[in-house]
Amino acid sequence: xxxxxxxxxxxxxxxxxxxxxxxxxxxxxxxxxxxxxxxxxxxxxxxxxxxxxxxxxxxxxxxxxxxxxxxxxxx
Numbered sequence: 738x739x740x741x742x743x744x745x746x747x748x749x750x751x752x753x754x755x756x757x758x759x760x761x762x763x764x765x766x767x768x769x770x771x772x773x774x775x776x777x778x779x780x781x782x783x784x785x786x787x788x789x790x791x792x793x794x795x796x797x798x799x800x801x802x803x804x805x806x807x808x809x810x811x812x
Contacts, residue, residue: 759789 763786770778 756793759793763789 763782767779767782767786770782
């Protein structure tokens with residue numbers, strides 16, 4: 738099967754898992770900090786969510802919208 742076959746088959750699983758964990762961790766932390774009324778922790782989790790969201794948008798934009806054409810294709 739080789740590396741390209743594995744990457745093609747398993748790539749989406751890892752992408753979805755990374756997106757899920759990048760969203761789940763700040764959300765869970767913010768909810769727990771909100772319930773326990775901890776302002777400093779809430780602020781940190783909001784910053785964590787902003788950084789994660791910015792990185793996700795960067796990779797989506799650079800990987801989807803600004804991707805290069807493969808050899809042999811004319812975009």
